Amino acid sequence: MADARLTTPAGLPPRRRLPARFAAIVTPAILSVFMTCIVSLVSTLQAIGPGAGFTGKWLTAWGISWLVAFPTLMIALPLVRRLTAALVDQR
Numbered sequence: 001m002a003d004a005r006l007t008t009p010a011g012l013p014p015r016r017r018l019p020a021r022f023a024a025i026v027t028p029a030i031l032s033v034f035m036t037c038i039v040s041l042v043s044t045l046q047a048i049g050p051g052a053g054f055t056g057k058w059l060t061a062w063g064i065s066w067l068v069a070f071p072t073l074m075i076a077l078p079l080v081r082r083l084t085a086a087l088v089d090q091r
Contacts (some may be wrong), residue, residue, distance in 0.1 A: 028073040036065040 007016055018026060040062040048057060 032070040037071045
């Protein structure tokens with residue numbers, strides 16, 4: 001009988017996972033995707049409203065905003081962590 005740890009409940013092989021050292025990149029990447037998606041959706045709706053061509057304009061705005069947001073987040077994250085540590089009791 002096959003080792004239960006080598007399969008998922010559906011009987012499929014488990015997905016490969018990134019090593020823990022990649023968490024410092026994966027977390028801001030996922031966060032920036034979600035944030036830019038929502039913010040660009042709202043701002044594009046506000047600017048042009050729903051209608052023909054909306055999806056293409058929104059996806060363009062999303063892509064551009066993500067290209068700015070991800071590197072900005074990577075640069076700002078150490079400062080944000082230090083500020084959080086200064087404001088939050090560590091006990």
